[in-house]
Amino acid sequence: MRYLCLLLIMLFTCCSLLANSSDYVRIETNNTVMILNAQKGKIPLFVHYGNLVTAMDIDNSMTGLMTEAFPVFGMSALNEPVLQVVHADGNPSLKMVVEEVTQTVGNEVRLTQILLKDEVYPFYTRLCFKAYPRYDVIEMWTEIFHKEKKTVALQKYASAYIPVDPGNHWLSHLQGYMMNETNLVEEPLLSGSKMIHSRDGIRTSQCSNPSFMVSLDQKPSETGGSVIAGSLAWSGNYKMLFNKSYTHQLNISAGMNEEGAEYRLAPMEQFRTPQLVLTFSTRGKGGASRNLHRWARENKLIKGTALKDILLNSWEGVYFNIKQGVMNEMMQEFSSIGGEMFVMDDGWFGNKYPRNNDKTSLGDWTVCREKLPDGIEGLIDCAQQNNLRFGIWIEPEMTNLQSELYEEKPHWVLHHPNRTPGVGRGGSQLVLDMTNPEVRDYVYDIVDRLLTDYPQIAYIKWDTNMSLQDYGSSYLPANKQSHLYIEYHRGLTKVFERIRSKYPDVIMQACAGGGGRVNYAYMPYFNEFWTSDNTDAVQRLYTQWGFQCFYPANTMAAHVSASPNHQSGRIVPLKFRFDVAMTGRLGMEMDPGKLSKGEKEAAKAAIEAYKSVRELVQLGDLYRLISPYENRRTASLMYVDSLKNRAVFFAYQIDAFVQQAPVRYKMDGLDPLKKYRLTEINKKLQGKSRFVQDGKAISGRFLMTEGLYLPLKREYDSMVIEITEIKE
Ligand code: GLA
Secondary structure (H helix, E strand, O other), X not given: OHHHHHHHHHHHHHHHHXXXXXXXXXXXXXXXXXXXXXXXXXXXXXXXEEEOOOHHHHHHHOOOOOEEOOOEOOOOOOOOOOEEEEOOOOOOOOOEEEEEEEXXXXXXXXXXEEEEEEOOXXXXXXEEEEEEHHHOEEEEEEEEEEOOOOOEEEEEEEEEEEEEXXXXXXXXXXXXXXXXXXXXXXXXXXXXXXXEEOOOOOOOOXXXXXXXXXXXXXXXXXXXXXEEEEEEOOOOOEEEEEEEOOOOOEEEEEEEOOOOOOEEEOOOOOEEOOOEEEEEEOEHHHHHHHHHHHHHHHHXXXXXXXXXXXXXXXXXXXXXXXXXXXXXXXXXXXXXXXOOEEEEOOOOEOOOOOOOOXXXXXXXXXXXXXXXXXXXXXXXXXXXXXXXXXEEEEOOOEEEOEOHHHHXXXXXXXXXXXXXXXXXXXXXXXXXXXXXXXXXXXXXXHHHHHHHHOOOEEEEEEOOOOOOOOOOOOOOOHHHHHHHHHHXXXXXXXHHHHHHHHOOOOEEEEOEOEEOOOOHHHOOOOOXXXXXXXOOHHHHHHHHHHHHHHOOHHHEEEEEEOOOOOOOOOOOOHHHHHHHHOOOEXXXXXXXXXXXXXXXXXXXXXXXXXXXXXXXXXXXXXXXXXXXXXXXXXEEEEEEOOOOOEEEEEEEXXXXXXXXXXXXXXXXXXXXXXXXXXXXXXXXXXXXXXXXXXXXXXXXXXXXXXXXXXXXXOOOEEEEEEEEEOOO
16 A cells, blocks of 8 residues: 555656656766756755666656655655754744756866755755766755844754665675774665764764765676765764665765754854765776776865875884984985885974873974984984985874973863863873864964974874864854864864965875774865774775775875784785785885895885886776675785776785685776786795796786686785786
């Protein structure tokens, strides 16, 4: 009976659509289209998102969705509302109908805006869609405003709502924790709701990431099947809901997490929600990732197509034991093996309270003269003598109980007036109130002072090692305390804007105890992310695999560290460690002085090999071939340039069983009609190549359909192959 009713409703809606197909709004890219039905004075309907289809096809096949495009609370309870408010007079209902549709069509972007107005109240929401035709990407967000007499309370305010036809839906997303970030989890979406969310307040991608892929008709595949992928460009708390209704339709909504964050919207104030970056591909997860990567590099990421330096970060080499002599030695050693940049991590600052551990000094950003008698100038001189660029670590949003800053400005930390503030790292860390403009000036000045006093500083590692615990701001008025989760990030973004307008060229890394701040909102300001504090090469294969489902390789800082690894204790050969780190922005995270002579030679050769394929890795198209999550004891991926002239292929033996079935490594992304020469790079130093096909010519077709057996038999063995077109 229920189904009959639904069928009737669908048919009825369908008929009303048929009569008005001129009211279709098409949001089109080269290979995809989102279609809404937006008739003036009516509730907007969602018709289609996916392959390019025509109005005729939709009308005549009657397979479009025809469901509410933007369910709101108060007049219907069928769909999970994405907008819920309490009007100035206390009425908690909305009925939003189309007021106006505008479309501006440019070559590179097309903007569609559907203005909705409540039938009764002067309350408006603009649904915004920015399409990037060449990339098959659409950004979706909303703008909410009103002309009521007093404040309206926003209780739910999602950025986007995407209904999906019934099907065999699978969700791919990232879960984990500090030192085990971005694990790829794949699960069927059956009935009911699945939520991906964060309420950390600050390091919101540490446990889960605001990104998803939904495979529409089958178990997720790298190479085939229709996939919708999305990532929310927001660094604060978020919520993504996948609600499989009893009609089997899947309703996806994404936006800021409203929990504890009711927003009191003043008349004519505009509330803009963060963008959901959305793509659709029929080439499986791989196609969806490549769409996002390409779009991010060319549209969102600051200097997204510039090549990045190979750097040494001091953290796992010396931790807090920063000393002039040790820094100088590290720089000399790194330069001698071909390094390009040196970054001094935590431990360089504080005079009244020198930073010797994680219990003191955050906020006292003056160089510790006891540790560095020649100051930052001395380090920069040494870097220059060694032909290295120089970078520095800061954690400017934070302070410690024991610090000069906290002694002077205790009211600057987030706290409740009648409670002792909770502490984080080291039992003493506190968060500064980024809603306060004075604090924002102070944070900006830290960076501005460093970069004006030392214009040679080329890189800043911006760290954040605490959650937002004390939900109390001494700056926000009592009736706006619930804005804190949002205003913290809006405030911080203002600081980033100021920094970037004065210093567009300095490289900035977003770190948050590892991958706690990996999101699209940071891309206009941060050139890269610290993927994880776990540098174990084996675990990194998994972490990096998940990370790269959504984020491009040139944003993925990947460092070679010591063996045994400091986090896992695992002993892994240096070549394997390099081969894993070479798939991102390569760096090192150790004291290179501790390497043996032979290891130094190997590291030098690996760095040279990376330089020869750096452009392919950092700017090429990623093809994931064998997933470590499939438990085949191997993993493999490759990067191909846009013309399919060159590629670099990576294979890893994670574990080894005697008499294990050999694996055929099938490639992807090449031109089947081209002939390629295969050359092993970053070979083992001892002996000649084990790669029997070394230097030989093989067609793209064979490499992709038949593949190759590789001599990888022992655990932690790996191989990197450069593939170059042979031009006749
Ligand atoms: C965090 C970062 C590390 C390092 C330390 C320094 O844990 O993730 O990379 O910078 O802080 O204290």
